[in-house]
Amino acid sequence: MMENRKISGFPEGFLWGASTSAFQVEGAYAEDGKGLSVADTASLKHSDVYADTKVAADFYHHYREDIVLMAELGLKSYRFSINWTRIYPNGDDEQPNEAGLRFYDKVLDELEKYGIEPIVTLYHFDMPQHLVDAYGGWADRRCIRDFVKYARTCFERYGNRVRYWLTINEQNLMVRKDKLLDIREEDPQKKEQIRHQMNHHMFLAGAEVIKLCHRMCPGAKIGPTFAYLPSYPATCKPEDVLAAMDSDNLYNYYLTDIHVYGKYPQYYRNYLEEHGWFPQFADGDEEILAGAKPDFLGFNYYLTYAAEYCPEDVENADYLSILNLVVPGHFRYVKNPYLKATEYGWQIDPVGFRKSLMELYQRYQLPVMITENGMGTHDVLSEDGKIHDDYRINYLKSHIEEMRKAVCDGVEVLSYNVWAFLDLVSSSDGFSKRYGLVYIDRTEHDLKQLARIPKDSFYFYQKVIAQGSADGL
């Protein structure tokens, strides 16, 4: 494997960070005027099995002590999201909810106190439920107007103190998961048409918000962040190589191509048109897409896939992937025999991380920001009162090391944010699937004292931040 001899890697001022999202940590799901989001309603449906968003890690009431812990860890950045329904409880309210706005003022005050750079996501899976009930959410163009209004309020209020904004978290994943957008249509063809119309509206909304941010907050940088799920060819058979390329295009690059080049790439148009899913464009949509340019690309990285050619006439196209996407005539997924997986089956691939960084940077020549990277497991509180998560240390260490190599090879990385700063409600598997550097002492249904206990990985990452690399750790 090609190694870069330069050792140093990370530049001065590199933002070593950690990440969370509002509905997964805050709790206080109906407090101080907050409305219900689709993330709340989806989680409340499974309250009997999993922890829901009602309390979560109760960051809403613990943010001060949590930020003290962030300072102890030495974090340079904290990537978090604003809960849309704290600001506009119904999504289409005339006036924003002052109590909701005040909460994030206080969070920003605390971060400022310790010199931690906020990286703020505007929309992380939590669209107001009311907008879905009123007009179908992203299926309707009015949603663009309501999202832009919400973003404007955030820029007005926090624009003078936030330098990094993220528009939409993982649009490419969200659009494939019915529950994240509350898609209720049952007819398969209509459902796909709705899905792609929603995607189109999100692209427009993202573009409008980028332009707005550039106008209102000239000193700030803004970009989207997506779920980067790259594929290797299962073999060197040309059809498999093409399958991996198709998968990369239809999972990842269609999204970044639209963001960066401002138009639907031909391969994506063909795919949508062949299936009768091409969305309706209104007059001016092309100009909206073409008129916005992100300052950087954010991405979340956890795993890679291996793709092989999938025959057109395959009977049951197995959904082995997170995005529930297999395209007969193009690709499907197989297990990669060279990689180990987490207990949740997520294939661990630090070298793939390096490759992803290189590919993204070479394709777009834009700075990148890693907004999530981490490992979800059933951590156990040991008898000595600690959490010995060596597996997470290994995961982080190997990914940081591969990121360093990519940086040495010229990739401009703005920030690396571990998912997650603390244990939180997983978007798919409740509280038992833990990602945090800080353990939250609660179970799915027993809140206990919600004590905060730094894990061994916390102390490992503390050293990484202090010395600016994982070398020798």
Ligand code: BGP
């Ligand atoms: C990303 C999301 C996060 C987070 C993470 C881990 O897709 O942006 O919100 O949940 O993945 O996923 P999960 O919680 O499903 O294990």
